[in-house]
Amino acid sequence: MKQKLYRTLIELTNGPFTANLIKKFTHSKLSRRLIKSYATFYRINLDEMLDDINSYENLHTFFTRKLKENIRVIDQNEDSIVSPVDGVLEDIGKIDGNSVIYVKNKTYSISEMLGSSDRARKYAEGTYMILYLSPAHYHRIHSPINAKIMNRYSLGSKSYPVNRLGIKYGDSTLSKNFRTITELEHDWKSIAMVKVGAMFINSVEIINHDLEWKKGEEVAYFSFGSTVVLLFEKNSFQLNEDFSVPSEVRVGQALGKII
Template identity: 30%
Template sequence: MHITNIISQYFGKFAKTEFPSFFQKIINGVYAKIFKLDLSEFRGAKYYKSLTDLFTRELAIAREIDEDKEVFISPTDSLITQCGNLDEDLALQIKGMEYSFEELLTYNCANNFDKLKNGTYMNFYLSPRDYHRYHAPCDFEVKKLIHIPGKLYPVNLKYLNKQIDLFAENERVILECIHEEKLFYMVFVGALNVGQMVFEFEPKVETNTKIRDIQIYDYEEKFLKKGDCLGYFKMGSTVVMFWEKGFVELENLLGQSIKYGQGICKKLV
């Protein structure tokens, strides 16, 4: 097990501990102040029973989402660190740092590589201050979930600029998705500190454990609606989306902070 996994497991034990109420309020308040949490759509920091509870908080006020059926919405509150057209199989984790989606998705998705080449992609970075639940970007069918154990390097801009193939080295969960017979992938990348990801439609998934083998779950008629909560990160991380060639046209969002529910691209057909 890599040192990043060990550190994350120990921090995870602290984060999920429910301390006495007065002490927990102090922990939550300090965290909210340090990371400048905007809790206007949530309960106050003092109401959460643990740091993990605060971090994985649910919206207390329903958020409006773009209901246009031709539009994909952002699955998360995040910073768009990179997006654009794939160069064959190459994407950017950050400017100047290329990686192959084939390495990220692994041979388990090889039958779809040709569809993805020269398609489009977008990277969503979730900072410690962000809302950490992730949602369905459109109505879609989940065909496959692939859990790939790995390291848990930080995914902030500093590490994206220095760690080659960071996304492909870190633990991740891949969703293979179909929308109106078109293919897209969502890749949820684990990160330092806790490193756990939860998927509400698949409770068998356990990340940052002693599991070292790739786990694959296949589905028949597993449908999700636009805006459905898919699950949540138990500390900051990244989502990467890939669309097959000719599927969507991306909005120009590079370097922008966006919210779950905001439109990120439109279907071309």
């Protein structure tokens, strides 16, 4: 009953009109008045920001704020996978032989997430990792490793919540929301980086279109709280032992390594 009610309410409020209204407001000068209260409510560290809080024209520019140079330390081990975002490591586990993952007692199809059973097959019996960004987090996305870009594309049309309620009651949000997929290659190993849009707004903006990415460099940003899913091939990734789930992570922090 709770799941049905949740989905009904989300469907009633998640449409082009609502999305455009939110987008228009967050880009307006009127929204500037909310920046300081937003920062206070979410306890945002103002000392990390590149610009002074009074310099932002609207809520959108504050939400997509940059950080001061070198404020995040990028792990320099050649084969380390670093966190591409500030966020929470919500889940990590094994992709089964049918390219399916189980998150919070729900089933997600990697084939649906990537838009192709052929694309998903290479990650069968591999590892998945889910990184969630709340409205309080820094929302720029960075490369998790030095890599070549093998493929990039977008799927989906709508975006539903990807917070804990969205994961629990939503309809396969990680594999059905608007999402931008980048397939990376490092040392002949494939890594899929799925950037999932959040409620109301298809909020993934790609800013780095190079054919190669350097570990830690900025590649995209979210215009709303969202999620990054990392997929690794079988026997290709080893998680750092000191991580538990859930754990707060920061850009550049080593999550594990390619093996």
